[in-house]
Amino acid sequence: MSIATVFEVALAAVVLGLAIWTIAVPETYSATVGFVAYGLLVALIWVRLDAVDVALTEAAIGGGLGGVVLLGAAARLRDAEATAAERPDRFTRLIAAILSASIAAALGLAILILPDHAPTLAPVVAANAGATGMANPVTNVLMAFRGMDTMLEKVVLLLTVVGVWSLASDRAWGGRPGPHHEADPHGVLAFLARLLPPAGIVVGIYMLWTGADHPGGAFQGGAVLASMWLLAIMAGLADTPPVSSRWLRFILVAGPGLFLVVGLGGLCFGAAFLAYPVAFAKPLILGIEVAMVLTIAATLALLLAGAPERNA
Amino acid sequence: MSSVSVFGLCAAAAVGLGLYGLITNPQPLRKIVAFNLLGSGVFLLFGIVGRRGAAAGVGNDPVPQALVITGIVVAFSATALAIALLLRLFHAAGSTTLSSRAPTSPRSDPSGG
Amino acid sequence: MNFARDIMTIACVSTGAFFFLAGTVGLLRFPDTLTRLHALTKADNLGLGFVVLGLLPQAGGLRDGLKLMSIWMFALLAGATVSQLIARTVRRSGAG
Amino acid sequence: MTEFLTAAVGLILALLALGLVSILRGPGDTDRMMAAQLIGTAGIAVLLLLGTVTGVPAAVDVALILALLATFASIAFVKKGLSRLESDGVGSAEDK
Amino acid sequence: MFRAASFLCLWLVLAGANPGDIPAAAVAIAAATWTSLHLLEPSSSRRSLVAIARLALLFLYHSVVAGIDVAGRALNPRLPLHPGFVAYPSRLSRGVRQNVFTTLTSLLPGTVPAGEENGHIVYHCLDVTQPVLDDLAAEEAALVRALYND
Amino acid sequence: MLSPALETSAGGFLLVLSIVVPVAGVLLAFALGDRYVRLVAFTVVPVGSTIAAAVLLVLPQNDGHLAYLLGAWPPPLGVALRADGSSAVMLATTAIVICVVAVFAASDFRPASGNRRAPFAFWILLLAIWAALNTIFVGGDLFTLYVALELLTFAAVPLVSLEGRAETLQAALRYLLFALLGSILYLMGTALFYGLYGTLDIVLLSHRASAEPGALIAAALMTTGLLAKTALFPLHLWLPPAHAGAPAAASAILSGLVVKGSFFILLRLWFNVRPGMSGFAAAQFLAALGAGAIVVGSIVALRQERLKLLVAYSTLAQIGYLFLMFPLAFNASGQLESGQALAGGLLQTVSHATAKAAMFLAVGSIYAGFGHDRVTGIRGAARALPLSVMTFALAGFALMGVQPGGAALAKELLLQETARTGQWWWAGVLQVGGMFTAAYVVLVLAHALSPPDQPVALVAKPPRSSGLAALALALCSLLLGLLPWEPYLPITYAAESKLFGVEALVKLLVTVFGGAALAILLSPWPHPLAFSAAGKTIMHLIAPLRRTCIGLGSLVETGDGVLRQWSTASISLLLVALLLAALMFVAN
Known part of the structure; x- marks a missing residue:
C-alpha cells in the first residue's frame, strides 16, 4: 500500500x-x-x-x-x-x-x-467548451448542456420556500420568518458580525466570478452570501424581511425567471430553447448566474430562517 | 486498492448506515439526519463514477459532478422542508412522533377532514 | 534553491504538525471544557499558521502565498471570537 | 516531497480524528460546540496540504469556504446552545 | 476609502489582477464597503501605521508564545495547570474597542475572555499564578497607541 | 415507442412549452403575490390546456412521436424531450383534471377572503404539479426525470398540510420522508447506470443496456424507489392519511395525478430503458403486490368510517390494479412489449385519474355540505346534494368497469392478454378487483340514497360551478371507452360493438351483485338495508357468515396497521428491493 x-x-x-x-x-x-x-x-x-x-x-x-x-x-x-x-x-x-x-x-x-x-462524457464536454466561452466544465454542464435540470432545480428551491411559508399560521402570514434574534450590540458576536460579512461578500462574489473558468459558481457563492446574511441576523444587526415584501419576492424569482427568459429567447430567435448564441454565451450565462446568486442567497437564508412567525 | 475502491466502499457503507438509521431511529429529526447521510453516500457514488471517467486534463467527469451539485441542492431543500414541517408539527401537537395511527382508526374524530 | 525551499517546507510543516499534536494531546488530557478550549484555539491556530508558512515556498507566486495567509487570518479571527463565545457560554452555564 | 506532505496530511487527519473523539465524547454540549472550530483549523490544514500534494490549486478556495462556513457553524452551535441554556433559566450575556 | 482599499486588496489576493475582472471586482468592493459602513460606523480616532504594524507583530508574537505555552503544558507529564478566572478592569469603552481588545487578548498565552462582570472583563486562565493582569495592561497600552489614540 | 431520432422534430417546441408555461406561471404568481395568484393560475390553465391539445393534434402527423433537443445539444451530452402516444395521452389527462380542479377550487381558494396563505400556496403548488408532471411525461433523461420527480414531491407535500392541523402535518412529514427514501433509491440506480453506460438518455440506454449485474441492481433499486413513491402495497404507509387529510381539491390532484407521475417513470424504466432486463419473474412479483393491494386496500376501505379515508384506500386498491399489466406485457421471446397490455394499463391510469379526482371532489362537496364525512351519517345526501352523489355514482361506475368507461375497456384489453399469454389467474384477480370496487361504491351509494331519519340541514351549500365541474369529470371518465385511441395507443378492440349486448349486462350485474354481497359481508357499519323488514330477515340469516367475514376484515385491518408502521414499511421497502434484484438475477 x-x-x-x-x-x-x-x-x-x-x-x-x-x-x-x-x-x-x-x-x-x-x-x-x-x-x-x-x-x-x-x-x-x-x-x-x-x-x-x-x-x-x-x-x-x-x-x-x-x-x-x-x-x-x-x-x-x-x-x-x-x-x-x-x-x-x-x-x-x-x-x-x-x-x-x-x-x-x-x-x-x-x-x-x-x-x-x-x-465518460468528459472529452465531449471538453470538446464543446468553446460554445460557451467558459473554461469550467462543470459550469458548462450546469448552465448549457443540462440547463433544464438546473432551471427546474431552482424551481424546486422556490417551491421549498412556498412549502415552508405555507406552514405559517394564518395570523403570521406576510410577517417576518424565523424567531427574532436579539444580541448584545456590544458583544463579541455582534463584533464578528460587523467584521466578517463584508469580507464574506467579497469572497462570495469571487466564488461566483471565478466559477466561469475555475471551480466555483452560483451555488457556492450564494451559500457564502447566505451564511453572512444569517450571521448578521443572528447577531441582531439585521432582520429577515417580511414575506410579503415585493423586493424579496422579486429576488427570489430573479434567477429562474431570467433563466426562463433567456431560454425562451433562444426558442424564439435562436437555435433552440436554452441555446445561447455563441457570441453572447458568456455574458448571458454570467447574467443568469448573477441573478441566480442573489436568488440562491436569499432562498438559502430564508430556508434556514423558517416559516413566518412574527408580524412585520 | 485504488482510491476508487476505498471511497466506493465508503459510499456503500454510508448508504447502509443511512438506511439503518432511517429505519430504526424513532425521532423524525434523526431520520432526517440519516437521510442526509444516505444522500451523501449516493452523491459519493456519483463521485466515484466520475473519477473513473476522468479523461486527460479533467480529473473527474464533469457531468456526474454537475448532477451531484444539483442533487445536493435538492437534498438541502428536502431537509429544510422536512425540518419546517417537523417544527410546525411540534408546535401544533407538542410531540414529534410519527407512529400515531389515530387518523385511520375507525372511530376517529369526525371534525377531521 | 529548490532544496532550501523543500527544507523550509519540511521544517515548518513538521512544526505545524507538532502543534496539532500538542493541541490534540491537550484536548485529551486537559480536565475541563475551558482548558480544552485553550488547547484547541491556541495550539491548533499556531499549527495552521506553521503549515501555511511551510506551504508558502511551494505556492505558485506572491498572490497564492497571500491567499494562504488570508485564510489563516480568517481562521485566527474565527478562533479568537468563537473561543470567547464558547467561554462565555461555559462560564454562564457553570460547566467550566 | 510529496510523500512527506502526504504523511503530514495523514498525521494531521489522525490527530483531527482523535480530537473529534475527545470533543464528541463530551461530557457536556459545550464541548461539542468546539467540533466545528476544530475542523475549521485542522480541516483547513489538511485541505491546504492536500491541494499541494494532488496539485489541485482550487483546494485553497475550498479551504476559504471551509473557514467561513465553519465559523458560521460554530456561531450557530454556540447560539443554539445559548438559546437552550436560556430556556433552562440560565441567562446569558450574549442574548438579552 | 481605507476600507474600500482593503477590500480591493482582498479581491486582488483572491482573484488576481485581471482586466476582465474589473466589473466583478467593482461590484464586490462596492457591496462590501457599503455593507461594512452599514454594519460598523467609521471611528474618528487617528491611526498610526507604525503602531499598527507593531501591534500586528506583537500579536503574531503572542500567538506563537501562546501556542508554545499550551503545547508545553499539554505535553508536560505533570500537566501544570492552575485554571481559574481573573477579572481585568479595562479602560476601553464598551463596544467595538473592547471587542478588539478581547479578541486580541484571546490569543495571549493562557487567557480566554469569558464575558464581563461589573465593568471588568473576566478572563479564564490556564495558570493564575502567571502575571496575567500586567500582560493585559501592556497589551491594552499597545492597542491604544495603535488604533485609539484620541 | 419513443422516437429513436436524435434530432428535434417539427412540433417539438410544444414539449418545451408544456413545461415552460406552468413554470412561468409559478414564478409569476410568486412574484406578483397573494392577490394575483388565482388570476395567474386562470391565465395559465387555458394556455397549458391548449398546448396539451396541440400535442395531441401534432403527434399523429409525426408518426406518433415528437422530440426536442434542449439547447440543441444532442444526447448523451444534452437533454432531449420526447413524447410518444402515452405521453400525449397523459398530458391531455393532466390538463383536463387540472382544469376541472381549478374550476372546482375557484371558490374555495379565493385570495380575497381573510385567509391569504392557503390560496397563495394552493395555486402555486397546483401549477408546479402541472409543470412537474409534464416534465415527467416528456422527459427523455433519467436525471431530468429525477428532478421532475422531486419537483412533484415538493409541490405535493405542502398541499397535504395546507390546513395546518397536527394530523395533516404528521401525514405530510411521513409522506415527505418516505418519498425521499424512494427518490434516493432511484438516484442510486441512476448513478450506476451512468457508471455502466455513460449516458442517462432513455433511448441511448435502451441501445446500450444489457442484463448485466450492475444494471440489474440499478433497475431493482430504481423500481423500488418508484414503487415507494407510487405507494404500491406494502409501501403505502403514507398514502391514506396524506390523501384523506388534504383539502378536497388537493386530494383530487394527489390521488388522481401525483401518484401517476412515479408510475409513468416506472413504465419508462421497464418498457423503454431495457425491455429485456426486467424479467418475467419480477413482473409476476409486481403484479402479486398489486393483487395484494387490491384485496387489502378494498377490505380496509370497506371498514373505514370516514368517506375520504374510504376513497383514499380505494386509491390504494386501484394502484394495485395498475400493476396487473406487467406480467401480461411479455411477448413470446420473453421481452416486455409496448403492446395491448401497456395500452390497457395506461387506459386504466387515465380512467383512474379522472374518476378518482371526480370522486374526491364529490366527497369534498359532501363533507362541506354535511360538516362531516362519516359514511353512516350521510343518509339523505342524494336529496340534499344530488349533484355530488351523482358525481360519486358516475365516477364509481367508471371505476368498477361499467361500459363504456375507460376502466371497462382496459379490463377487456387485459383479459384478452391473459388469454393470449395463458395467465388465467390474473383474469380472476381482474374480475375480483372489479367486484371489490363495486363493493365500496355500492356501500356509499346505499347510505347516500337511503332516506334520512330527520331532514338534512346543510352546513354550507357548495357552489354550483364546483359541482358541475366534478360531474363533467366523472362523465368524461365514463365515456373514455368511446374515444378514438388508435393514433396514440395500440388498441384494436372496438368497445362500441359490445356496448349494449347481453354479455355486457350480465357482466355488469355480476359485478354489482358481487360487490353488494361483499359490502354487506365486510362492512362493519349498520347497513341501510337492515332498516327494512326484508333486509332484517336477510341480515339475520347471514349473521354468522357476516361475523366471520368482519372478523377476517378486522384481521386484515390490523395487518395493514402493522404494515403502515414506519419501521415495518421501510423494512418491506428494502425487502422488495432485494427480492426484485434476486428475481431479476434468476431470470437472467
Missing part, C-alpha cells in the same frame, strides 16, 4: 466513524454536531476525488448550511425527545441491520464490478 492509499483509508475511516456516531449516538444534538463534522470532512474526499466544484458545494451547503438547519431544529426540539416514540425492538433492529447491510453490499459489489472501459 502506498502512502497515499494509507491516507485515503484513514480519511474514509474518519468519515465512516463520524457516520456511525451520527447514527448511533442516543442524543439528537450530538448526532447533528457529528453530522456537521461529517459534512465538512466529506468535502475532503471530494477534493481527493478531484471534484473541487462538488467539494465547495458540499462544504458550503451539505455540511455548513445543512448542518446548521439540523442543529437549529435539534436545539428547538430538545423537549420533544422525551416524548418521542421508543426505539423499535431488538428483532426489528436486527432485520433492519441485515437488510441495510445487504443493500450496501449489493451497491458495493455493483461499484467494484463496474466495467474497465469506464464510459
Whole structure:
C-alpha cells in the first residue's frame, strides 16, 4: 500500500466513524454536531476525488448550511425527545441491520464490478467548451448542456420556500420568518458580525466570478452570501424581511425567471430553447448566474430562517 | 486498492448506515439526519463514477459532478422542508412522533377532514 | 534553491504538525471544557499558521502565498471570537 | 516531497480524528460546540496540504469556504446552545 | 476609502489582477464597503501605521508564545495547570474597542475572555499564578497607541 | 415507442412549452403575490390546456412521436424531450383534471377572503404539479426525470398540510420522508447506470443496456424507489392519511395525478430503458403486490368510517390494479412489449385519474355540505346534494368497469392478454378487483340514497360551478371507452360493438351483485338495508357468515396497521428491493 492509499483509508475511516456516531449516538444534538463534522470532512474526499466544484458545494451547503438547519431544529426540539416514540425492538433492529447491510453490499459489489472501459462524457464536454466561452466544465454542464435540470432545480428551491411559508399560521402570514434574534450590540458576536460579512461578500462574489473558468459558481457563492446574511441576523444587526415584501419576492424569482427568459429567447430567435448564441454565451450565462446568486442567497437564508412567525 | 475502491466502499457503507438509521431511529429529526447521510453516500457514488471517467486534463467527469451539485441542492431543500414541517408539527401537537395511527382508526374524530 | 525551499517546507510543516499534536494531546488530557478550549484555539491556530508558512515556498507566486495567509487570518479571527463565545457560554452555564 | 506532505496530511487527519473523539465524547454540549472550530483549523490544514500534494490549486478556495462556513457553524452551535441554556433559566450575556 | 482599499486588496489576493475582472471586482468592493459602513460606523480616532504594524507583530508574537505555552503544558507529564478566572478592569469603552481588545487578548498565552462582570472583563486562565493582569495592561497600552489614540 | 431520432422534430417546441408555461406561471404568481395568484393560475390553465391539445393534434402527423433537443445539444451530452402516444395521452389527462380542479377550487381558494396563505400556496403548488408532471411525461433523461420527480414531491407535500392541523402535518412529514427514501433509491440506480453506460438518455440506454449485474441492481433499486413513491402495497404507509387529510381539491390532484407521475417513470424504466432486463419473474412479483393491494386496500376501505379515508384506500386498491399489466406485457421471446397490455394499463391510469379526482371532489362537496364525512351519517345526501352523489355514482361506475368507461375497456384489453399469454389467474384477480370496487361504491351509494331519519340541514351549500365541474369529470371518465385511441395507443378492440349486448349486462350485474354481497359481508357499519323488514330477515340469516367475514376484515385491518408502521414499511421497502434484484438475477 502506498502512502497515499494509507491516507485515503484513514480519511474514509474518519468519515465512516463520524457516520456511525451520527447514527448511533442516543442524543439528537450530538448526532447533528457529528453530522456537521461529517459534512465538512466529506468535502475532503471530494477534493481527493478531484471534484473541487462538488467539494465547495458540499462544504458550503451539505455540511455548513445543512448542518446548521439540523442543529437549529435539534436545539428547538430538545423537549420533544422525551416524548418521542421508543426505539423499535431488538428483532426489528436486527432485520433492519441485515437488510441495510445487504443493500450496501449489493451497491458495493455493483461499484467494484463496474466495467474497465469506464464510459465518460468528459472529452465531449471538453470538446464543446468553446460554445460557451467558459473554461469550467462543470459550469458548462450546469448552465448549457443540462440547463433544464438546473432551471427546474431552482424551481424546486422556490417551491421549498412556498412549502415552508405555507406552514405559517394564518395570523403570521406576510410577517417576518424565523424567531427574532436579539444580541448584545456590544458583544463579541455582534463584533464578528460587523467584521466578517463584508469580507464574506467579497469572497462570495469571487466564488461566483471565478466559477466561469475555475471551480466555483452560483451555488457556492450564494451559500457564502447566505451564511453572512444569517450571521448578521443572528447577531441582531439585521432582520429577515417580511414575506410579503415585493423586493424579496422579486429576488427570489430573479434567477429562474431570467433563466426562463433567456431560454425562451433562444426558442424564439435562436437555435433552440436554452441555446445561447455563441457570441453572447458568456455574458448571458454570467447574467443568469448573477441573478441566480442573489436568488440562491436569499432562498438559502430564508430556508434556514423558517416559516413566518412574527408580524412585520 | 485504488482510491476508487476505498471511497466506493465508503459510499456503500454510508448508504447502509443511512438506511439503518432511517429505519430504526424513532425521532423524525434523526431520520432526517440519516437521510442526509444516505444522500451523501449516493452523491459519493456519483463521485466515484466520475473519477473513473476522468479523461486527460479533467480529473473527474464533469457531468456526474454537475448532477451531484444539483442533487445536493435538492437534498438541502428536502431537509429544510422536512425540518419546517417537523417544527410546525411540534408546535401544533407538542410531540414529534410519527407512529400515531389515530387518523385511520375507525372511530376517529369526525371534525377531521 | 529548490532544496532550501523543500527544507523550509519540511521544517515548518513538521512544526505545524507538532502543534496539532500538542493541541490534540491537550484536548485529551486537559480536565475541563475551558482548558480544552485553550488547547484547541491556541495550539491548533499556531499549527495552521506553521503549515501555511511551510506551504508558502511551494505556492505558485506572491498572490497564492497571500491567499494562504488570508485564510489563516480568517481562521485566527474565527478562533479568537468563537473561543470567547464558547467561554462565555461555559462560564454562564457553570460547566467550566 | 510529496510523500512527506502526504504523511503530514495523514498525521494531521489522525490527530483531527482523535480530537473529534475527545470533543464528541463530551461530557457536556459545550464541548461539542468546539467540533466545528476544530475542523475549521485542522480541516483547513489538511485541505491546504492536500491541494499541494494532488496539485489541485482550487483546494485553497475550498479551504476559504471551509473557514467561513465553519465559523458560521460554530456561531450557530454556540447560539443554539445559548438559546437552550436560556430556556433552562440560565441567562446569558450574549442574548438579552 | 481605507476600507474600500482593503477590500480591493482582498479581491486582488483572491482573484488576481485581471482586466476582465474589473466589473466583478467593482461590484464586490462596492457591496462590501457599503455593507461594512452599514454594519460598523467609521471611528474618528487617528491611526498610526507604525503602531499598527507593531501591534500586528506583537500579536503574531503572542500567538506563537501562546501556542508554545499550551503545547508545553499539554505535553508536560505533570500537566501544570492552575485554571481559574481573573477579572481585568479595562479602560476601553464598551463596544467595538473592547471587542478588539478581547479578541486580541484571546490569543495571549493562557487567557480566554469569558464575558464581563461589573465593568471588568473576566478572563479564564490556564495558570493564575502567571502575571496575567500586567500582560493585559501592556497589551491594552499597545492597542491604544495603535488604533485609539484620541 | 419513443422516437429513436436524435434530432428535434417539427412540433417539438410544444414539449418545451408544456413545461415552460406552468413554470412561468409559478414564478409569476410568486412574484406578483397573494392577490394575483388565482388570476395567474386562470391565465395559465387555458394556455397549458391548449398546448396539451396541440400535442395531441401534432403527434399523429409525426408518426406518433415528437422530440426536442434542449439547447440543441444532442444526447448523451444534452437533454432531449420526447413524447410518444402515452405521453400525449397523459398530458391531455393532466390538463383536463387540472382544469376541472381549478374550476372546482375557484371558490374555495379565493385570495380575497381573510385567509391569504392557503390560496397563495394552493395555486402555486397546483401549477408546479402541472409543470412537474409534464416534465415527467416528456422527459427523455433519467436525471431530468429525477428532478421532475422531486419537483412533484415538493409541490405535493405542502398541499397535504395546507390546513395546518397536527394530523395533516404528521401525514405530510411521513409522506415527505418516505418519498425521499424512494427518490434516493432511484438516484442510486441512476448513478450506476451512468457508471455502466455513460449516458442517462432513455433511448441511448435502451441501445446500450444489457442484463448485466450492475444494471440489474440499478433497475431493482430504481423500481423500488418508484414503487415507494407510487405507494404500491406494502409501501403505502403514507398514502391514506396524506390523501384523506388534504383539502378536497388537493386530494383530487394527489390521488388522481401525483401518484401517476412515479408510475409513468416506472413504465419508462421497464418498457423503454431495457425491455429485456426486467424479467418475467419480477413482473409476476409486481403484479402479486398489486393483487395484494387490491384485496387489502378494498377490505380496509370497506371498514373505514370516514368517506375520504374510504376513497383514499380505494386509491390504494386501484394502484394495485395498475400493476396487473406487467406480467401480461411479455411477448413470446420473453421481452416486455409496448403492446395491448401497456395500452390497457395506461387506459386504466387515465380512467383512474379522472374518476378518482371526480370522486374526491364529490366527497369534498359532501363533507362541506354535511360538516362531516362519516359514511353512516350521510343518509339523505342524494336529496340534499344530488349533484355530488351523482358525481360519486358516475365516477364509481367508471371505476368498477361499467361500459363504456375507460376502466371497462382496459379490463377487456387485459383479459384478452391473459388469454393470449395463458395467465388465467390474473383474469380472476381482474374480475375480483372489479367486484371489490363495486363493493365500496355500492356501500356509499346505499347510505347516500337511503332516506334520512330527520331532514338534512346543510352546513354550507357548495357552489354550483364546483359541482358541475366534478360531474363533467366523472362523465368524461365514463365515456373514455368511446374515444378514438388508435393514433396514440395500440388498441384494436372496438368497445362500441359490445356496448349494449347481453354479455355486457350480465357482466355488469355480476359485478354489482358481487360487490353488494361483499359490502354487506365486510362492512362493519349498520347497513341501510337492515332498516327494512326484508333486509332484517336477510341480515339475520347471514349473521354468522357476516361475523366471520368482519372478523377476517378486522384481521386484515390490523395487518395493514402493522404494515403502515414506519419501521415495518421501510423494512418491506428494502425487502422488495432485494427480492426484485434476486428475481431479476434468476431470470437472467
